[in-house]
Structure formats: C-alpha cells, structure tokens
Amino acid sequence: xxxxxxxxxxxxIRSRQGLSHRHVGSLHAADAEMAVENARDVYTxxxxxxxxxxxPASAITASxxxxxxxxxxxxxxxxxxxxxxxxxxxxxxxx
Amino acid sequence: MDLLQRFEAYIASxxxxxxxxxxxxxxxxxxxxxxxxxxxxxxxxxLPEGDWISRAPSLKRKAILMAKVQDEAxxxxxxxxxxxxxxxxxxxTIADLHSGKAKYSSIFNYPTLNWADIGAVxxxxxxxxxxxxxxxxxxxxxxxxxxxxxxxxEESFHQRQGFQIMMTMAGGTEEQKExxxxxxxxxxxxxxxxxxxxxxxxPNSAQSMAWNIKRFTNDELRQKFVDLTVPQAxxxxxxxxxxxxxxxxxxxxxxxxxxxxxxxxRVISGDGPCNKERIETRRKAWDDGAWVREAAVAHSxxxxxxxxxxxxxxx
Numbered sequence: 001x002x003x004x005x006x007x008x009x010x011x012x013i014r015s016r017q018g019l020s021h022r023h024v025g026s027l028h029a030a031d032a033e034m035a036v037e038n039a040r041d042v043y044t045x046x047x048x049x050x051x052x053x054x055x056p057a058s059a060i061t062a063s064x065x066x067x068x069x070x071x072x073x074x075x076x077x078x079x080x081x082x083x084x085x086x087x088x089x090x091x092x093x094x095x
Numbered sequence: 096m097d098l099l100q101r102f103e104a105y106i107a108s109x110x111x112x113x114x115x116x117x118x119x120x121x122x123x124x125x126x127x128x129x130x131x132x133x134x135x136x137x138x139x140x141x142l143p144e145g146d147w148i149s150r151a152p153s154l155k156r157k158a159i160l161m162a163k164v165q166d167e168a169x170x171x172x173x174x175x176x177x178x179x180x181x182x183x184x185x186x187x188t189i190a191d192l193h194s195g196k197a198k199y200s201s202i203f204n205y206p207t208l209n210w211a212d213i214g215a216v217x218x219x220x221x222x223x224x225x226x227x228x229x230x231x232x233x234x235x236x237x238x239x240x241x242x243x244x245x246x247x248x249e250e251s252f253h254q255r256q257g258f259q260i261m262m263t264m265a266g267g268t269e270e271q272k273e274x275x276x277x278x279x280x281x282x283x284x285x286x287x288x289x290x291x292x293x294x295x296x297x298p299n300s301a302q303s304m305a306w307n308i309k310r311f312t313n314d315e316l317r318q319k320f321v322d323l324t325v326p327q328a329x330x331x332x333x334x335x336x337x338x339x340x341x342x343x344x345x346x347x348x349x350x351x352x353x354x355x356x357x358x359x360x361r362v363i364s365g366d367g368p369c370n371k372e373r374i375e376t377r378r379k380a381w382d383d384g385a386w387v388r389e390a391a392v393a394h395s396x397x398x399x400x401x402x403x404x405x406x407x408x409x410x
Contacts, residue, residue, distance in 0.1 A: 017105070080155070083252040086258075088255060
C-alpha cells in the first residue's frame with residue numbers, strides 16, 4: 001500500500017554534549033527511525049550533531065500569533081523581575 | 096572502551112553526561128537525591144515568603160514578593176523535570192517529600208516572624224543559595240546544569256530585593272533598625288548551615304567532587320559567602336551576631352565562631368520550629384488540589400471523545 005504523504009517530523013539537534021537540543025527544521029519520513037536517519041543526512045553533514053530528536057509535527061501544539069499580546073504583554077510592566085530595577089550602593093560589587 | 100571507562104573519560108575531560116548516556120547507578124542515585132531535594136527546597140521555600148504576600152507593606156513590595164515566589168515555583172518545576180530525565184516519576188518524587196522520605200533545605204523550617212525577615216531571607220538565604228547554585232551551572236549532568244543556568248539568571252533579582260528591604264529598614268526609624276538587626280540575628284547562623292556539614296563530616300562530598308557534581312566543598316562555599324556578606328552587613332550598619340568573627344589579614348578571609356551543628360542535625364531530622372507545619376501545608380495543598388487534577392483529566396478525555404466522534408461523523 002502506498003502512503004501518499006509521509007508524516008512530517010520536527011528535528012532537534014544537540015550540537016554537543018552539555019547543550020540542549022535545538023530545533024533546526026523538519027522533514028518527511030515514513031516512521032521515526034527513518035526520520036532519524038534522514039535527519040542525520042539532512043541536518044548534520046558538517047558535524048553539527050551529537051544527538052538527534054525527532055518529534056511528529058502533528059504532536060506539537062503551538063500558540064497562535066493572535067494570542068501574542070494576551071500571552072506576552074502582561075510581562076511588559078513587571079520591570080521588578082529584573083535585577084536592574086534595584087539600586088544598590090556603589091560599594092556592593094557583586095550581587 | 097567499556098561503558099564505565101567512557102563515563103570516566105567524559106568526567107575527566109569535563110564533558111557533560113546526558114540522559115541517554117550510560118552512567119553508574121550510584122551517580123544516577125546521587126543526582127536523583129540531590130536534584131529532587133533541590134526541587135523540594137524551591138517548593139517548600141515558597142511557604143515562609145508566601146506568608147507575607149498579603150501583609151507586604153506596599154503594593155510595590157507585594158508585586159515584587161509575588162514575582163519572587165512565582166520564580167521559586169518555576170525553579171522547582173525546572174528541577175523536577177531535570178530529575179525526571181534520570182528515570183523517576185514526578186508523582187513518586189512528590190510522594191517522597193510528603194512522606195518525609197526526601198529532605199529539603201533545613202533553612203525553610205525557620206519561621207518568618209515579621210517583614211524584616213523577608214529582607215533577611217532575600218539577602219542571606221538567597222545569597223547563600225546563589226553561592227551554592229552558581230557552581231552547579233557547570234556540574235557534569237547536562238539537564239541539571241542547564242536548569243541551574245536558568246535559575247541563576249532569574250534569581251539575580253531575589254537577593255537584591257532582599258538587600259533593598261534591609262537597606263530601607265536599617266536606614267529607617269530606631270524600631271525598624273532594631274527589626275533589621277533582629278532578623279539578621281535569627282537568620283545568620285541558619286544561613287551558614289545551608290552550605291551543609293563541615294568538610295570533615297561530609298561523607299558524600301568527595302565522591303560528588305570526583306564526579307564534578309560539586310565544584311567546591313561546603314566549607315569553601317561557606318567561606319566565600321562570609322567574605323562577601325560581612326562587608327554588606329557593615330554597609331547596612333548592622334552587626335553580625337558572632338562575637339568571634341574577625342578579619343584575618345594574612346589569609347584575607349574572615350574567621351567565624353563555632354557553628355552549632357547539633358541545631359542543624361536537629362532541624363534536618365525533623366525537629367525544627369516549622370518542619371511539621373511545612374509538610375502539612377504541602378500535603379494539604381496536594382490533597383486540596385486533587386479535584387483540579389481529576390477535572391483536568393476528565394476534560395481532556397471529554398475533548399478526545401468529542402474529536403473522535405466528529406472524525407467518525409466526517410468519515
């Protein structure tokens with residue numbers, strides 16, 4: 001049975017031990033194993049990778065651009081979350 | 096190269112260990128214990144400060160304190176997630192806190208009696224926590240190190256806001272200054288105990304150092320904290336409650352008096368001023384939240400059923 005559209009996979013690469021996996025792009029593959037193999041070929045040809053994660057794109061729920069202000073504007077007026085909000089005497093070098 | 100050799104080579108060359116890498120059981124166990132206790136400390140640590148949100152002296156102080164307590168909740172969650180990468184379940188970890196099997200930082204078993212304590216907690220307790228956490232950003236386990244980078248970045252306002260409360264009170268009326276001094280008196284020694292037992296009585300330290308989980312010994316970190324904090328107390332015009340405290344010109348360090356380790360052992364083994372209350376509060380929050388967790392699962396099930404029946408209808 002031919003499957004017309006292979007599922008889309010989102011690819012995350014860890015460039016070296018100690019760093020987190022970062023999204024690099026996506027590709028189509030019939031299953032997860034093939035997605036890992038293809039990701040190796042598509043995204044790590046120049047030693048970019050130490051580890052690969054593949055995630056079915058359909059498993060990702062994204063926020064909508066319309067929600068941007070609802071989600072993120074409330075942080076705008078909370079300057080007290082930043083250390084620069086607090087004036088310290090000059091004598092204090094590290095805090 | 097066998098698995099243990101590879102692990103040891105990674106540690107020797109200061110490379111990170113990641114969740115899928117092979118690691119010795121003892122390394123995994125040590126990390127699970129340390130990271131879960133760290134997570135519990137963040138969560139239980141919300142309680143003494145949370146007590147003062149409704150009684151903050153101004154709207155500004157209240158907003159700041161809320162932001163700080165929110166951060167602590169977030170830090171607990173980053174850490175629980177890091178712990179789960181080692182193969183434990185979140186619910187089991189939390190059950191261990193509630194049963195008393197898992198410990199948390201002994202400092203949170205002391206009460207916050209008045210507003211000056213909120214200043215002292217931010218200045219001293221967060222100051223000590225930062226001193227502990229900065230080296231953990233370089234620890235050998237990747238997910239823990241990355242969680243710590245985030246925590247330290249967010250934490251940088253916590254100590255400042257506490258110091259600013261202390262500055263305001265120390266520069267205020269005679270009564271306010273007395274409150275600030277009283278808070279320093281009560282929080283100084285427990286803050287020094289946060290770094291853990293002295294090096295000659297800290298059996299796990301050597302192994303943790305060898306695994307690059309710990310980068311400095313308890314006593315080294317405690318010394319750094321004292322050296323940084325004593326001049327800050329002087330700047331506030333407050334007196335550190337240690338008659339034996341003195342500056343050693345030769346070593347370039349402060350020398351402190353004897354720490355009462357029997358108090359530390361008493362508090363960590365359950366007999367501090369607030370141990371019972373803290374755990375009861377956590378358990379109650381968990382039990383009272385049961386219906387919310389059940390409702391969320393029921394809702395998601397309902398949504399899934401609804402989607403399934405729409406799909407069937409469409410097909």
